[in-house]
Amino acid sequence: MNDLQKRFPVYAAMLHLYPRSYRKAFGDQMLQTTADMLDDSKGKTDRAKMWVAIVANIPGEIVRQRLISIGESMNISKKVIVSLVWMAICAGAVLLFPELRKPGEAWTGNAGFLRLIYLALFILTFIVASPIMAALTLLGRPRSLYAKLAKI
């Protein structure tokens, strides 16, 4: 453990959620830049604001880098595994679907309309999009596909 990892143990631990290659390339630089920011800050409030901004950015950035990393390191076995994960998501959604329909409840009025929208989104996202993602992962160009997904 280096000095910066000792200084920011929680942040350093959170960096382990990034892909390994990204962490190796930029992990120490991220810690150093954080140290520079904090050393330059004026007072506790300023430092607290910085930490809030830094921590708030972490989840989105981890997902983004993970998606990019998935696309970058795709060999055929990984393509098959990721496609199977997408198919599993789809299968799970299909199994869950009858539960969501709640056959006993009415489909009229505002509540019914809202439920219809939720169901449509559910179908589009999981039952329609997942098999498409599985097919594109297996047969398309996953690198650009996941890079585009990361931009969202």
Add this chain to the structure above:
Amino acid sequence: MKRSMKLLPQVSLSILVALSLKPRHGYEIMQQVEEDSLGNIKLVPGALYGAIKKLLDDGLIEETKQTDDRRRYYQITNKGYEQLNLEMEYFDATLKLAKQRRAFGTEGLA
């Protein structure tokens, strides 16, 4: 202007502009971007290095040999300058167009 050019995201463009004068390390880039944007763009390390990775992968910036014990320095490449020029041409043309249209609009109101 190349019709097929892809405009860079705001953060990446700001980083290129920050590096157009001299090589800088991460925190210097953050400070320069904030100063250039009049405080509108405040980067955090996660967003900064995400954008730096993309710029490195695209060959628009590179690491320099200049380094201190802990910090890595980045500089813009020739390809990066070309991209920056394309972006400037695009923004110049857009600005010119917007000014022209505003002029016509004012005439129409008068």
